[in-house]
Amino acid sequence: MRYNLFLFLLVTLHASAQISNVHQSVNNGRIVIIYDLRGSDEDFYDIKVTATNDNGETITPRAIVGDLAVVAVGQGRSIWWEMQLDGYTPSGWKISLAANKPLDIKWIFVEGGPGGDYYISATEVTFDQYDKFCEATSYTKPEASFGRGKQPVVNVNVADAVAYCDWLSKETRTTVRLPEEYEWIYAAEGGNKSKGYEYSGSNTVDDVAWYKNNSGGQTHEAAAKKPNELAIYDMSGNVWEWCGTSGAIRGGSWDYYEDNCRVSFRFDYKPYKRSNDIGFRPLRKK
Numbered sequence: 001m002r003y004n005l006f007l008f009l010l011v012t013l014h015a016s017a018q019i020s021n022v023h024q025s026v027n028n029g030r031i032v033i034i035y036d037l038r039g040s041d042e043d044f045y046d047i048k049v050t051a052t053n054d055n056g057e058t059i060t061p062r063a064i065v066g067d068l069a070v071v072a073v074g075q076g077r078s079i080w081w082e083m084q085l086d087g088y089t090p091s092g093w094k095i096s097l098a099a100n101k102p103l104d105i106k107w108i109f110v111e112g113g114p115g116g117d118y119y120i121s122a123t124e125v126t127f128d129q130y131d132k133f134c135e136a137t138s139y140t141k142p143e144a145s146f147g148r149g150k151q152p153v154v155n156v157n158v159a160d161a162v163a164y165c166d167w168l169s170k171e172t173r174t175t176v177r178l179p180e181e182y183e184w185i186y187a188a189e190g191g192n193k194s195k196g197y198e199y200s201g202s203n204t205v206d207d208v209a210w211y212k213n214n215s216g217g218q219t220h221e222a223a224a225k226k227p228n229e230l231a232i233y234d235m236s237g238n239v240w241e242w243c244g245t246s247g248a249i250r251g252g253s254w255d256y257y258e259d260n261c262r263v264s265f266r267f268d269y270k271p272y273k274r275s276n277d278i279g280f281r282p283l284r285k286k
Contacts, residue, residue: 017045017099021075033079034094037071041106041286042119042244044070044172045099049079054092062086070171089103103171105129105201107284113186119284120179120187121205123222123233124241125164131213133164145276150221152239152279158271161242161280168282179283181243181266184250188236188263190229198262200235200251201228205258209237215254219277236261239279253277 015084017039024033037045047068052058065083066078083090107119127148134141141153156164161178168176179187186199201208208228210220215237223233234240240249252261255277259265269278 003137010031017043017101018150019097019099019134021049022097024095025056027080027260029082029084029090031081031083031093031095032091033066033081033097034076035079035097035135036075037067037073037077037099038072039073039099041073042109044072044103046102046234047077047079048098048100050098051081051093052096053081053088053094059086070173071099072173078277079190097279098222101128103132103168105171105282108187108230110183110187110191110230114182115180118179118183118197119286120183120217120232121281121283122231123229124239124281125161125281126222127231129153130156130164133167134173137163137167139163142274143276146218148229152222153280154219154239154276155274156279157245157274158166158242160274162245164280165282168284172247172284173221175285176278178242180245180249181250183283184241186234187230188251190230193229195229198264199237199258200232200263201226205236205261209234209258209261210254211252211261212239212255212257217254218256235281236263239277240267240275242271242278247271249278 003041022035024031049064050058051061061081063082064081091181106122108122110120111117127144129154131141145154146208165176197203199205206214208225219238227233235251237252240253243250247269249267273279
């Protein structure tokens with residue numbers, strides 16, 4: 001028998017996310033929670049659940065499943081708590097939800113490109129982001145030539161980049177992959193906001209790129225230079241970026257001169273090789 005246990009509204013703000021229209025009921029001995037998640041279409045969120053009983057005791061449920069991890073915005077998201085498996089009865093509990101942004105990837109919408117609309121990461125994948133994948137899957141962490149954290153990941157070949165994209169596809173329940181060259185170029189040019197710059201975001205290379213003359217012989221933290229017209233960073237300089245799976249790289253790097261940082265420049269590299277000046281940037285289709 002299904003009946004309403006509580007009906008209440010909870011709004012939690014975190015990284016521009018809103019949880020609203022939270023309804024809970026009991027169905028077959030479990031508490032069912034239905035909620036709406038509002039926020040940016042580019043982002044995904046983890047949902048933290050807490051339960052408070054009539055005595056004021058607050059716990060974090062363990063026997064809980066549903067739309068909890070890497071949840072896209074939308075209506076009618078659902079969670080089930082098998083409270084009896086946690087040693088509790090279903091009566092007397094009030095559920096609270098909070099949204100957190102776990103993957104820390106900012107997706108930029110690229111409209112009107114050849115082949116259609118898509119999202120692309122605002123930055124090259126950082127060690128923080130790649131290490132999270134390695135820890136979740138026991139994948140071998142790449143060597144960090146210039147430090148980890150917000151430095152762009154390096155020493156990854158095409159297979160490594162594809163493995164990350166495949167994991168991210170499962171985590172986000174969307175299609176994540178390496179961009180094809182034409183997709184990368186369109187985004188680097190500034191998409192439908194392009195001003196026709198030689199480099200991604202400027203005709204002055206030092207404004208937007210870390211390259212041989214200003215890098216000090218190493219990578220730099222992502223998004224330290226000016227972005228391009230779409231608010232995408234480092235598509236010129238810092239590290240080369242794998243495009244597709246054939247071995248094409250684009251964008252130049254900290255170890256190359258300004259000519260190699262031009263949007264129009266391309267280079268072929270062995271897809272199975274790793275280098276301390278090659279990383280990647282994922283593309284996502286809805």
